[in-house]
Structure formats: structure tokens, C-alpha cells
Amino acid sequence: MYNRLVRHNGNNDLFRAVELSAAALTSRHPFHLHAEGLRGTGKTTILRAAASQLPPIVRVRGCVYNCHPAWPHCPEHKGLDAAAIERIGREIVPCPFLEISQSAKVGTVLGSIDLARLVDRRRPAAALLPGTILQAHRGVVFIDEVNRLADTGPELVDVLLDVMGTKPGRVQVEETGLPVVEMPVEVTVWAASNPDEEPGALAQVRRQLADRFDLVVNMGRPSEYRAVTAMLAKREGEASQVAGAAGFRLGDFRGAEVGDELRTVLASIYIDFNLESLRAIEGLETAARLAAIQAGRRKVLTEDVALVAPLVLGHRTDNATLAGILKYLQALDGKREAAIEAVEPGKPQAKARTEPTEAGGATSRWGRWWEEFRRRLAAGRPKREAAEGSGAAQGTTGGGAASTASGIADPTHAVIVAPPCAAVPLSELPADKYVGGEDSNSHV
Structure with a gap:
């Protein structure tokens, strides 16, 4: 899906940013991305399609918190030694890609009491039900219309500030009947918004959150006919001409x-x-x-x-x-x-970038460049009559520059001659020397 999307001059920056952010996941380094632009330009489509290209992760078998076998962090596996983790086992799963909607609550995003375990007749227990952020550990959380969320859900923005403020981020869950749970999280946040609609650009709504995004892309409309026709052809199920990459370089x-x-x-x-x-x-x-x-x-x-x-x-x-x-x-x-x-x-000044003199008098890379230029120019000149050619070969060029068989002067051998007269200050010249009227032939 991702590799079949049509790329054009309006969305190339978003493709580049998505691939940079996705590549950072392999280094366990969240790199947050925000796409701004007009509605209907395909921001959300590209970001959701990129989920298929994210690298898979290895986790402790069955861990809803996506614990890395070498660094378990959740309440269930934190503190277990390597032997205990190996007995539980490990598994490879797709990279988490979860979304936070406009109607989300703090409990669903952060975590809350697991009611199913609380009302279990056989073994009732007060346990934590992880929210979207905790389940997306080592993966991506996508927020569409993040500027609206910043306006209507300030408590959710506070959660995002903690998650995105440091790398890794952190969350703290406080629920009645549960001990305070604090965990590190490695979550990459992708977001999209339409800055021309209410409540406006994210930087105007919540500047602190806008600064948390490492990359911000201004999405543009396609301006090439070929890109638009390729998109229309794709909608009809026809083969479109796509300049998509084979995948992310990880x-x-x-x-x-x-x-x-x-x-x-x-x-x-x-x-x-x-x-x-x-x-x-x-x-x-x-x-x-x-x-x-x-x-x-x-x-x-x-x-x-x-x-x-x-x-x-x-x-x-x-x-x-x-x-x-x-x-x-x-x-x-x-x-x-x-x-x-x-x-x-x-810092000490660098030495002059000169090279030893080579055969033929050419010095440094300028001399070599001139020799190559002269050779190509001479090769492209039409052949002359023998008499004319022999006269040109024996002549010399003006200005003291050495002449070659091709008749082209070598500027590296040119003699620079000073002006015949010293410069005179303008104030010492007669006015008629630098001021002319309509009937004067003098020029400045």
C-alpha cells in the first residue's frame, strides 16, 4: 500500500519525514512527526499506510506492554532475570501502530483499573488495564487533527507532554485502589492537522506541544498533471506510475x-x-x-x-x-x-591547498582542469588548412601568455600587467571628465 502511493512535489517532504522517523525506531529513539496542510491532500493516508513498513519487534511472549526481553519494564516482568524471561519465551510481532481519537479519555489513553479482573468472582484483583500509550511502547501512536485535540482535551495534551518530553518518555497512572504506577515508554507520536480550520495551527493552540515534534512538514497540493492523473487512475484500479521506494533503509x-x-x-x-x-x-x-x-x-x-x-x-x-x-x-x-x-x-589556520608542480608547468587542480578543458576544446575545433594551421601553431598570443599547438593561451602562464596609469581620486579630476551633457560624448 505505502509503496504504491503516488509521490509528487507536494508530499515528497512527508514521505521523507515518515521514513526518517520510522528508521529511528530501530535505534529505540522516538522521533516525533507532525504533518500540517490543507484537508484532502492525503496526510492521513500516507501516515496510516506507512504502518505496513514499520520494522517488527521482539517482545516477551504475550506481554501487552511490549517488553523487550533484554529490558523488561512492565509491572509483570520488571525485575525478572534472563532465565525467567527465557522460560516465558519471546515472540516477533508487528510494530505497534495505535490511534488516539478526538473522543478519547485519559483512562483509555493512559490506563485505568481492569474492571474484568476486579469483578472476577474466583480471583478478584485490582489490576492495571494499560491504555493506548502503554500498549504502543516501541511503536507509533497516530493522532489525527491534533490541533483540535489540543484545544478540547488539555488533560490528554499533558499526557503527551510527558511522553514526548524526554527520550524515553514516562507515564504515571494514579487510580483509586491501585498503587501509583510509573513506567518509561518509547512511543513515537505521528500527528496531522489542518491549520486553516478551527482552532488554528498547533503552534498557536499549544506552543509547548508543537515544540515537542522533531519534524513538522507542510503538506502541499500536487501541481503536476501527471501526479493527479496517476491518482485518478489508481482509484479506478488501474496501474499507476509511482515513484515509490522499495522500503525503508533501516x-x-x-x-x-x-x-x-x-x-x-x-x-x-x-x-x-x-x-x-x-x-x-x-x-x-x-x-x-x-x-x-x-x-x-x-x-x-x-x-x-x-x-x-x-x-x-x-x-x-x-x-x-x-x-x-x-x-x-x-x-x-x-x-x-x-x-x-x-x-x-x-583553531590554527589550515595550510594553503596547493599541490606540487607537475610536468608541463600546470600547478594544483586548476592547472589540471585547464589542461583538460584545452584538450577538449582543441579536439572539437574544425580542422584547418595546412598552411593556416602551421601559422597558428607557431604564433604567440598577446598579453605574454604562452601559446600552444591549439592556439589557445594558457592563463596559468599569463603575465599580468598593471594599468598604464595610477588611479586618480575623483575629487582631483576636472568636472568635464566625469560629468557629461546631452551634447557631450564623454562617458562615466
Whole structure:
């Protein structure tokens, strides 16, 4: 289903964000995602379809809390040694993907007393019935129209703030007749909203919750005829032309190396552009690592940071600041050594990037580039008559540059001659030298 969805210029960012967030699950690192955009653009469809691509998990057999066999955390299995866990057994199950609706209550989301066990005639017991959050441990919780939920369910937002505030998050269940239950949870929150409808954008309704999302995508409409016709054809059951990926590229993002130079760049972005939340830089580093993994690399580059910066910073700063950050990253791309010298003034200056002189007088990569350019240009020139060609081969070029058999001057050998006269200040020139009338032929 997911791989058959039609990709276009309006939803490419959401596909990228979904795949980054899903890849982070394999590293046990919740990476929260929020998709904003006009109604009917397919936000919910993409997020629900991505559930089929999530990596399966291994859990203690039958555990409704999805306990990892190596790190059991629930009231039933916490404290058991490895031998006891092995006797219970383990199983592979699909990655949890649960939804929180607009009508949800705190008890259904967080947990409450298990009434079935409480009224059991044979063995009545006060036990916890886990809610959606606890059952989604190591998986995803999806909330559609999260801006409406933030407006109508402030108590549910408080739960989400605890879940998303740290990684892993935490929940605390307090019910009459039960001891206080506190558990860590590794839950990734995906959400969607229509900011143009009541009550408005999430950042306006609950800014604190908006900042908890690591990635925010502004979903757009398709602007290509081909994408729209492919969607219509798909609805009719016909084969559509889809540019879908074969699947997520999984791997522990911590294996992607972030060098000291790049961390200095991230620190400069935070300080120089006056970002408010440290979560912005933490999310930017994580997203860049995930982008490198998705690209099949183990080293994070400046281009990875630039690729994910709009997703991480778009909801945390204004457009002018984001544009400045992107220009800064663009200036760094391909000039990393010069950029590090600029942002680390205390660091020793790098040596000039020169190379030993090679045969023929060409120096460094400029000389090699010119030799290759001259060779290709000469090869493409039409053949001349023998007499004309021999005259050109023996001539010399003006300006002191050495001439070659192709008749093209080599700029690396050109003699630079100073202007014939020294520059004179404008104030010392007669007015008629730089001011002309309609009947004057003088030019500035």
C-alpha cells in the first residue's frame, strides 16, 4: 500500500519525514512527526499506510506492554532475570501502530483499573488495564487533527507532554485502589492537522506541544498533471506510475558519524540565529544522521543538515531566519575547511591547498582542469588548412601568455600587467571628465 502511493512535489517532504522517523525506531529513539496542510491532500493516508513498513519487534511472549526481553519494564516482568524471561519465551510481532481519537479519555489513553479482573468472582484483583500509550511502547501512536485535540482535551495534551518530553518518555497512572504506577515508554507520536480550520495551527493552540515534534512538514497540493492523473487512475484500479521506494533503509542512526566541525556548525546555528529551543539542534543532528543512513552513508555531511533543516526548524522559527540558516549551510557546502576556520577563530589556520608542480608547468587542480578543458576544446575545433594551421601553431598570443599547438593561451602562464596609469581620486579630476551633457560624448 505505502509503496504504491503516488509521490509528487507536494508530499515528497512527508514521505521523507515518515521514513526518517520510522528508521529511528530501530535505534529505540522516538522521533516525533507532525504533518500540517490543507484537508484532502492525503496526510492521513500516507501516515496510516506507512504502518505496513514499520520494522517488527521482539517482545516477551504475550506481554501487552511490549517488553523487550533484554529490558523488561512492565509491572509483570520488571525485575525478572534472563532465565525467567527465557522460560516465558519471546515472540516477533508487528510494530505497534495505535490511534488516539478526538473522543478519547485519559483512562483509555493512559490506563485505568481492569474492571474484568476486579469483578472476577474466583480471583478478584485490582489490576492495571494499560491504555493506548502503554500498549504502543516501541511503536507509533497516530493522532489525527491534533490541533483540535489540543484545544478540547488539555488533560490528554499533558499526557503527551510527558511522553514526548524526554527520550524515553514516562507515564504515571494514579487510580483509586491501585498503587501509583510509573513506567518509561518509547512511543513515537505521528500527528496531522489542518491549520486553516478551527482552532488554528498547533503552534498557536499549544506552543509547548508543537515544540515537542522533531519534524513538522507542510503538506502541499500536487501541481503536476501527471501526479493527479496517476491518482485518478489508481482509484479506478488501474496501474499507476509511482515513484515509490522499495522500503525503508533501516539501521542504527548512531552509527552515522558527526564530526567536530559539523557540531560546531550546529552550535553556530543555535547561537547565531537565536533559536529558542535546544530540541531544535538535537532534532537537527538526529535528522541529519538519519538522512545520511537513508543515503547509505556513515558520515554526516552539511548537505544532510540542509536537507532536513526545513523539516526540523520550519515550525520553530520564522521564514526569514530559516532562509538565513539555509543560505549559511549552502555557503558551507563544499567549503568546509574555510567555514570551520571562520566559526573557530581559535583553531590554527589550515595550510594553503596547493599541490606540487607537475610536468608541463600546470600547478594544483586548476592547472589540471585547464589542461583538460584545452584538450577538449582543441579536439572539437574544425580542422584547418595546412598552411593556416602551421601559422597558428607557431604564433604567440598577446598579453605574454604562452601559446600552444591549439592556439589557445594558457592563463596559468599569463603575465599580468598593471594599468598604464595610477588611479586618480575623483575629487582631483576636472568636472568635464566625469560629468557629461546631452551634447557631450564623454562617458562615466
